[in-house]
Amino acid sequence: MAKILVTGGAGYIGSHTCVELLNAGHEVIVLDNLCNSSSESLSRVEKLTQKSLTFVEGDIRDSQLLDQVFQQNSIDAVIHFAGLKAVGESQQIPLAYFDNNIAGSISLVQAMQRAQVFKLVFSSSATVYGENNPSPYQEDMPLNMPNNNYGYTKLVVEQMLEKAAIADERWSIALLRYFNPVGAHKSGQIGEDPQGIPNNLMPFVTQVAVGLREKLSIFGHDYDTADGTCERDFIHVVDLAKAHVLAIQNRLNHQGCRAWNIGTGQPISVLTLKDTFEKVNQIQIPFEFAARRAGDLASFYADNARAVKELGWTPEYGLEDMLADSWKWQKQNPKGYGS
Numbered sequence: 001m002a003k004i005l006v007t008g009g010a011g012y013i014g015s016h017t018c019v020e021l022l023n024a025g026h027e028v029i030v031l032d033n034l035c036n037s038s039s040e041s042l043s044r045v046e047k048l049t050q051k052s053l054t055f056v057e058g059d060i061r062d063s064q065l066l067d068q069v070f071q072q073n074s075i076d077a078v079i080h081f082a083g084l085k086a087v088g089e090s091q092q093i094p095l096a097y098f099d100n101n102i103a104g105s106i107s108l109v110q111a112m113q114r115a116q117v118f119k120l121v122f123s124s125s126a127t128v129y130g131e132n133n134p135s136p137y138q139e140d141m142p143l144n145m146p147n148n149n150y151g152y153t154k155l156v157v158e159q160m161l162e163k164a165a166i167a168d169e170r171w172s173i174a175l176l177r178y179f180n181p182v183g184a185h186k187s188g189q190i191g192e193d194p195q196g197i198p199n200n201l202m203p204f205v206t207q208v209a210v211g212l213r214e215k216l217s218i219f220g221h222d223y224d225t226a227d228g229t230c231e232r233d234f235i236h237v238v239d240l241a242k243a244h245v246l247a248i249q250n251r252l253n254h255q256g257c258r259a260w261n262i263g264t265g266q267p268i269s270v271l272t273l274k275d276t277f278e279k280v281n282q283i284q285i286p287f288e289f290a291a292r293r294a295g296d297l298a299s300f301y302a303d304n305a306r307a308v309k310e311l312g313w314t315p316e317y318g319l320e321d322m323l324a325d326s327w328k329w330q331k332q333n334p335k336g337y338g339s
């Protein structure tokens with residue numbers, strides 16, 4: 001069993017990962033500045049697991065604080081979720097994204113080096129494949145410049161970590177390339193709690209269902225796909241969380257830097273997601289077709305064979321589970337952690 005520092009652990013994916021880490025018997029220390037989350041998520045993680053974790057409120061760019069955390073705890077590995085993630089916002093305030101996501105990651109990795117902790121799992125994204133790769137995406141495809149500043153930060157940090165691992169063979173780094181995380185813990189106690197108007201499809205759909213938004217706008221229905229709407233590889237957040245536990249196990253026994261796709265491998269259209277949500281949850285989602293959203297790709301999905309083979313990871317949950325669980329969370333917590 002290991003002692004794991006989880007940066008950004010109060011957030012959507014982080015909180016679900018804390019549950020899986022605690023259930024697997026690991027000790028967890030969360031470092032989060034709560035800029036996009038609430039510590040209520042961590043209280044609920046503790047209630048769900050009947051186990052306690054350590055919470056440090058602070059910023060990954062605070063080197064002194066990082067040194068203190070590493071000195072006071074004999075940490076074996078780090079899972080690094082902390083960062084900003086809104087694609088549209090990253091176009092408006094790029095420097096904030098470079099500072100938080102790139103400078104923040106450098107600060108963390110330097111502190112790890114000072115503390116001689118060399119095991120790291122990094123939250124990357126399918127966005128690093130860029131616009132020109134055919135799906136299913138495979139990890140050894142050439143990466144391309146993403147078309148937004150958020151995606152650019154993921155590409156830069158991936159490359160930086162690869163170079164660090166080449167220069168010093170003590171590093172053991174997992175780059176987990178997430179596809180589209182949705183769903184929530186089966187209990188409905190933790191889930192995604194976006195601030196303001198959701199940018200992403202799933203929280204928008206659940207907010208329409210609960211009456212917070214009038215209707216869903218489906219961005220584009222003239223794409224070259226089966227029904228004309230975009231296709232994505234939606235992955236249940238609990239399956240994604242479990243991939244982190246397996247990646248930690250893998251990294252405790254390997255060196256170098258290695259990437260894994262974390263998706264189901266199934267393309268699902270936006271319209272199919274809406275229709276299935278209505279069917280599974282017996283609730284209507286008023287919608288309209290709207291113009292395409294700038295920067296959207298028509299379709300992308302994972303080849304997840306490498307994660308299946310090397311991590312022993314298999315996604316357990318299908319689309320219906322994802323949609324039922326997202327709705328359960330939203331219904332029980334109409335205003336997220338604020339309710």
Ligand code: NAD
Nearest residue numbers: 008011012013032033034035036037059060082083123125
């Ligand atoms: P989230 O916003 O819910 O969680 C991120 C957490 O990091 C928040 O709790 C926030 O308060 C914290 N944080 C941000 N900057 C920080 C800083 N400087 N210091 C300390 N804490 C800080 O987001 P999420 O959906 O859980 O995403 C987690 C990670 O996964 C992010 O790195 C994100 O870019 C990546 N990712 C997410 C998706 C997705 O669709 N949700 C897809 C691909 C990759």
Ligand code: UFG
Nearest residue numbers: 125126127199200201202204217218219230232270293296
């Ligand atoms: N969509 C709508 N209406 C909405 C919201 C989204 O039709 O109100 C559509 C989008 O146009 C897109 C699909 O739903 O076709 C999925 O959109 P999301 O915003 O939920 O997700 P993206 O695929 O755009 O973005 C995700 C992650 C990013 C990551 C990107 C590329 O959220 O972190 O994939 O990998 F960078």
